[in-house]
Amino acid sequence: MRSRASEAGRAWPYVLLAVVLVIAGGGVAAYALGYLDQWVCENGTCEPREADPAAIPDTPDSPVLQPVLPAAEDAGLDAAAVQRAIGPLLGRKALGSHVGFAVSDLASGEQVWSSGTGSFAPASTLKLFTSLAAMTSIGSERRFRTTVVRDTTGTGADGTAEPGTDAPPEPGTPAAEPARIVLVGGGDPYLTATSDAAARAAYPRQASLAQLAKQTATALRADGVTEVSLGYDSSLFTGPAVNPAWEPTYITSFVTTPVSALWVDQGVDGWRRSATPDRQAAQLFARQLKARGITVTGVAEAAQPVEAEQVAAVSSGTVAQIVQSVIEHSDNQGAEVLLRHVAIAEGKPATFEGGTAAVQEILTGLGVPWEGNTVYDGSGLARANRVTLASMLSVVTTASALFDRYPVAGFNGSLSARFTAPGTEPALGAVRAKTGTLTGVHSLAGTTVTRDGTPVGFVVMTDRVPVPKTLDARATLDRITARLSACACGG
Template sequence: MLTATSWPRRARAPYAPASTTKVLTSFAALTTIDPQTRFTTRTVLEGDKLVLVGGGDPYLSTKRAGSRDDRVFQADLTTLARRTAAALKKSGTARVTLGYDASLFDGPAVSPAWSDSYLSENIVTPVSALWADEGVVDGLRSRDPAAAAASGFARLLAQRGITVSGEASAVPAPAAASTIAEVRSATVAQIVETLMRVSDNQAAEVMLRHVALAGGGPATFDGGAKAVRAALSAADVDVEGLRLNDGSGLARSNRISPETLVETLYASSTSPRTSGLAADLPVSGFTGTLVERFMGLDAALGTVRAKTGTLRGIHSLAGYALDRDGRPVWFAVMADRADEDAPLEARAALDRVAAAIASCSCG
């Protein structure tokens, strides 16, 4: 038996959710996009003009992933450069100019609802349909990740005998250009699994853009927020008080009620298409963002799966706990006026609520 519940006091009042926002983004991604969809990064050629075209792969990397790396890293610029160079040489082309096209997503690349310090403190990369390593170059987040990816791609081509004339520039891919080579991302289901497990802000914002496109809207923060709301409403999830300004939860102005979180998670468990979302939640004391939590709460170790949310003074936890009789109880616990100087105490208080559910016979 599945029991849906939420914190009973003011359950429908919206709170600042922090990263539990990713529950809604991920649910919308799985419901609006085929979970087996992959995003393609490609090169196209017209004359001697080569263009690197971004397809919105949040986990495109520079180098090939090792055998022990997360399965989400399936596409890389090194492989794309190798394939592109081989195709160019086969056609007798050894010199090109390079452009890059990241026009799949619209602006702004940084949410107006984010703190200005997010950029200056190296917390976020501006959202782009083309980046490598989430825009991180030498440990710093690029302010222009598409240009950085193209610059790195030019070097990879040069290492494979293709001369790139001049600097890479932002250009639209010519409509008549032929595809030279491509690499494909992990599936949407695999991307969602990773972004939920590690609470990946960057990947969540890219997926918000894809949700917007799937919903027929512009690939912007606002377009994504509208598409998420539509996906929730279509699943009969209560969206009263819902306010979204991003897909990751970095915006302190976001508002989600515990009821919305619980109903979203419960709805995900009722459909094969979205059932993986619950399985993607970190496990108390063992995986992801819960690996160092629930210490000393033995009854809850391994019996709680939940998404965390943490910003200064904001703490949330949403998921399910197996009660003493082995029944899953869905819950959301939220606090957005916690003592900013005592984050560990606030986090522990939320863990104790989940542990209490795991210790009771709640049916």
């Protein structure tokens, strides 16, 4: 067995080494902190020492970098080159007898070349007007709220009866009326009936009527309320819900829904669109409340009470997200709701006329030329709409806030199935544009980058296409923008 004395004898060299390291480390620290200076300087003071010049290495001067190639001058877009590339395609018979094309250099913002006269039916490219106005006037981060309020007329601040009104009723007196609540539409274009989880997962973010019903039932039960009468208020928007300039069959054939500040899933139930989307939303809300233990004795249109307290609320996605969906999917209903909000933001009546007047004021304030334009709605559904090439190109060139919201050629939205024909490959992933389609009307408006790297804005419109040439016309528009993308058109 090894003795403790022998173990101690073997350990002392390590102890001694540790002591030496501690002393050495402390000395280095003391020197670094200046504590030893008083011992090595005379009389406790030190004179600075001049460095020996011979000990300082020479440092060469920094090299002067020379360009490999001389800097290129930005000569902009060459109008003649664009005309040579695009001109021959504009005369194709598939495009009909009224064709327009215009292109701008996005670096300078100037129109470079155009072909075609007069004004054109824009179809859904008009949504760019509405979207730019909404982003400018309402603001990109604004959200729209759908609320439930409770009538507090004749009640205290906490919703209970005022003193003196809660005495036991006389025999034979009818039972007290149920609490009165009102579902108030805030103009959310994407309010949905789905569960809250599904609504949060959607893009743009959607507010859920199911979540609103859950909040409402929880708040009512907390106040001891289990029976209500339900009103609904969609008065935020005024004027006709159906545009007089629309084709009469748009409603009867379920092309679009009458515009409303209160609807669920844009009034769509299955494949049909409701003619009264606000009432449909209220009836669905009543069923959701019943499923959560609240008895609903009746559903009726009603104004928001003057004396009311908010019971529950849900908020839409942002205006920027809504605009993204309107442009990407060419959403007519969303565009018309945005038009009404633009009118409200500009202090005008929330009608078609108020909205279009507000859009005109906003865009002309941004420098968009308006002469020659006639606009009746926000979606482009009205066949009587007319806009000039200069006006549409100015919006495309001005609307930098919309550049990243256009569909991308061959990738998403209304361009996901486009640019599939031979010869359109240069546009894939390069062209970002809003489509426009009505019977006999086809248009594209957006941006691309030419082969030599010049960013350009463009508009191509045709509104007298023979119906049998519909697919040919659309394919020709794709070839035109692909030719622009492939053009070495830089000056």
